[in-house]
Amino acid sequence: RSSWLLLAPLLTPPVPVITAPPCSLCPEGAHRFQWIRNLVPEFGISSSHVKVLSSPAEFYELLKVQIKTAKQRVVMASLYLGTGLLEQELVDCLEETLEKSLQTEGSPNLRVSILLDYTRGSRGRKNSRTMLIPLLQRFPEQVRVSLFHTPNLRGLLRLLIPERFNETIGLQHIKVYLFDDNVILSGANLSDLYFTNRQDRYVLLQDSPEIADFFTELVDAIGDVSLQLQQDDTVQMMEGMEHPYQGDKVVYCETANRRVMEVINSARTRQELLHAKTFHSSQQGSSLLPQQGSQASGGLKPEPDTWIYPLIQMKPFGIQIDELVTETLLTEAERDARIYLTTGYFNLTQAYMDLILGTRAEYRILLASPEVNGFFGAKGVAGAIPAAYVYIERQFYSEVCCLHQQERVQLQEYSRAGWTFHAKGLWLYLAGSDLPCLTLIGSPNFGYRSVHRDLEAQVAIVTENKALQQQLHQEQEQLYLCSGVVSSSTFEQPNRYVKLWVKLVTPLIKNFF
Numbered sequence: 001r002s003s004w005l006l007l008a009p010l011l012t013p014p015v016p017v018i019t020a021p022p023c024s025l026c027p028e029g030a031h032r033f034q035w036i037r038n039l040v041p042e043f044g045i046s047s048s049h050v051k052v053l054s055s056p057a058e059f060y061e062l063l064k065v066q067i068k069t070a071k072q073r074v075v076m077a078s079l080y081l082g083t084g085l086l087e088q089e090l091v092d093c094l095e096e097t098l099e100k101s102l103q104t105e106g107s108p109n110l111r112v113s114i115l116l117d118y119t120r121g122s123r124g125r126k127n128s129r130t131m132l133i134p135l136l137q138r139f140p141e142q143v144r145v146s147l148f149h150t151p152n153l154r155g156l157l158r159l160l161i162p163e164r165f166n167e168t169i170g171l172q173h174i175k176v177y178l179f180d181d182n183v184i185l186s187g188a189n190l191s192d193l194y195f196t197n198r199q200d201r202y203v204l205l206q207d208s209p210e211i212a213d214f215f216t217e218l219v220d221a222i223g224d225v226s227l228q229l230q231q232d233d234t235v236q237m238m239e240g241m242e243h244p245y246q247g248d249k250v251v252y253c254e255t256a257n258r259r260v261m262e263v264i265n266s267a268r269t270r271q272e273l274l275h276a277k278t279f280h281s282s283q284q285g286s287s288l289l290p291q292q293g294s295q296a297s298g299g300l301k302p303e304p305d306t307w308i309y310p311l312i313q314m315k316p317f318g319i320q321i322d323e324l325v326t327e328t329l330l331t332e333a334e335r336d337a338r339i340y341l342t343t344g345y346f347n348l349t350q351a352y353m354d355l356i357l358g359t360r361a362e363y364r365i366l367l368a369s370p371e372v373n374g375f376f377g378a379k380g381v382a383g384a385i386p387a388a389y390v391y392i393e394r395q396f397y398s399e400v401c402c403l404h405q406q407e408r409v410q411l412q413e414y415s416r417a418g419w420t421f422h423a424k425g426l427w428l429y430l431a432g433s434d435l436p437c438l439t440l441i442g443s444p445n446f447g448y449r450s451v452h453r454d455l456e457a458q459v460a461i462v463t464e465n466k467a468l469q470q471q472l473h474q475e476q477e478q479l480y481l482c483s484g485v486v487s488s489s490t491f492e493q494p495n496r497y498v499k500l501w502v503k504l505v506t507p508l509i510k511n512f513f
Contacts, residue, residue, distance in 0.1 A: 066179035
């Protein structure tokens with residue numbers, strides 16, 4: 001019975017969407033991607049503040065170090081927090097740091113805000129909520145735990161869909177981990193697999209107060225329209241807030257849209273004023289003699305050579321910025337440009353597939369082989385999901401072949417014994433360049449869920465700095481090294497056999513995973 005519940009459609013259409021007009025890449029100015037700042041804030045930083053991580057263990061150790069040294073704020077947004085020993089160690093680090101903050105003179109400054117998904121975080125008797133309740137009980141004034149509940153799971157649908165399957169309707173999928181002014185962007189959740197043998201991507205933005213402020217405000221905005229975890233494991237909405245599944249859906253979505261767009265627009269205004277001020281100062285400073293200039297600029301920050309653009313996608317609230325930027329990047333990529341695109345779950349939207357097949361750039365698409373798919377070996381219906389991905393992959397590959405695009409569009413499968421694959425994002429290499437100048441990194445998988453159902457966030461990192469471009473290139477190469485090129489013979493292997501019922505059901509349920 002449960003498997004058919006996957007077919008349940010949303011009861012009502014989402015809030016009507018207003019999108020920005022299409023943009024085109026402009027070569028003028030410091031870089032050709034400045035059009036993105038028409039949609040979101042632009043944060044100019046020095047490339048020396050960006051560090052690309054490569055392994056789950058490195059990610060986990062960094063989380064612990066950052067928690068232990070935080071003085072003002074810890075803000076963590078994730079799908080869920082696991083319940084194992086490694087996750088408990090993270091909670092212990094939080095407790096230790098909060099305890100230390102109580103011993104400082106005056107009122108403690110440290111604030112901890114955690115945003116998780118309600119359905120995933122409530123799964124099972126021991127869950128994310130039970131892991132965090134001791135912190136709420138011990139530090140009620142300093143800790144906030146918000147549990148986002150999609151407004152699309154309500155009424156009869158909410159009553160009928162069992163645990164796990166209710167997660168197909170919509171999730172809080174953003175993964176941002178920030179500590180004072182240091183921000184980690186990733187696709188990894190707070191779970192032991194992501195700390196050991198589940199490959200993802202991770203980037204650390206150090207000493208970036210404006211970016212940290214932005215993501216703090218974004219998490220606060222989503223937190224304000226989420227259920228608040230209480231010390232007795234109950235949940236309640238903030239006073240005066242519309243309930244996500246008991247209240248009026250349109251009112252709730254409009255409130256959420258307003259809160260999130262306020263964050264984006266106010267940050268954009270702040271950054272524009274900062275740019276204008278910096279430009280004005282540099283114009284005045286240009287009249288200085290060279291030696292005076294070097295002395296005068298001694299205490300100033302170096303000129304930015306790297307730009308960070310936060311891209312938000314929250315279709316339930318009518319926010320489609322990430323989708324618009326991604327489609328524009330794919331549309332405008334020039335002939336002989338190369339795009340390396342990776343996703344742990346290959347289930348591209350029709351719009352993204354059409355752009356890949358119909359545009360001029362070369363594509364190298366990295367996806368999970370069935371054995372490294374996160375659902376491989378799962379019980380019940382979920383165990384058939386890797387086969388469904390094989391079926392979707394084969395259909396796309398057939399289309400590539402029909403259009404004689406095999407040279408331009410190449411699929412590669414990640415395979416690594418004992419590991420699973422969860423990396424997502426893209427790297428853009430301009431025509432004639434051996435190094436990428438832009439990468440997208442964060443939570444979206446480029447699939448239907450990411451675009452239409454879940455709350456997502458990633459950043460576009462644009463850089464002119466060769467050393468950072470080299471870091472990003474090495475990250476890409478390291479991931480693609482563990483892959484093999486897909487050909488027609490790939491689908492003749494015994495482990496690629498797809499049962500008839502999976503082929504029949506996949507078109508009906510592909511929008512749910």
